[in-house]
Amino acid sequence: MKQFVSEDMVIQFLLKSFSKGKWLFNVPALYAHYADILSWNEQSSWSKPALFLRGTASPYIGKAEYMDAIACQFPLAEVKGIEGAGHWLHAEKTAEVLDQLQRYINN
Template structure:
């Protein structure tokens, strides 16, 4: 169902990588290509993102079901931010499909940082005369770092965003929240945070351990919330060490 970019040879140990809000599987191309020497890496576009289908809902239960549909057996599952919550939901509801879990810079808690302002900024851009992404940049009211990231989801040829902005806006409380979920994942789990990020705090560890009793914690120095993009070499090295 989801659009998937694959790296590496089928038959190798499988790694599934779930991207964050406003992202796509392409965002993980560098990491995916480097891991391809050892793994078969699946980088899907999550629902309502990229080239995957659009739906009227965007719950973590739905996203976990989407990811489960890509797997025919246990895999190592990596998720960043929104994708990290989807990966956690998959591990809690379908532990038979998750061999090892890596959660990048997010905790199983509700947050207050709505991203609706970025959705409003994207909707406000008049794309009718835009022929290059560089022409859309000054029209997009966002911080420079965020602007560059958002523009990766602009389809200039079709004059559209490859994001279901209406549904993502309507479902924002679900996206930044975390539902009541029973279950426990007893497999190996790594919660990997950016050294400059405050998304995973010490007070979250008790909550994490309740659902993921084997959880271990590590930080990537010189990186914020987008740790895999800001310090990809250290992220890759930590990932390889854990998956080995």
């Protein structure tokens, strides 16, 4: 797998769905619907508070077009960054993620 994926965390994540020489998830369905999975479908806006946590080292959520989409669909959303975390912030910075979640829930 290292020939195709350079990040050890991604490999570890993928291997959780691999057993006895087979993938446990539906590879043909993922392949057929990959564009749908990656797309953003506009929905009616959520009029209640919402929290988005993002790793500051991740390219996700931080882009202007993503922030605009979040603001449009979640007008009361807060976006908080977890410093030094990438896409898997819950695994990389578990304590910080839990702290942010507890602060949000308790407010």
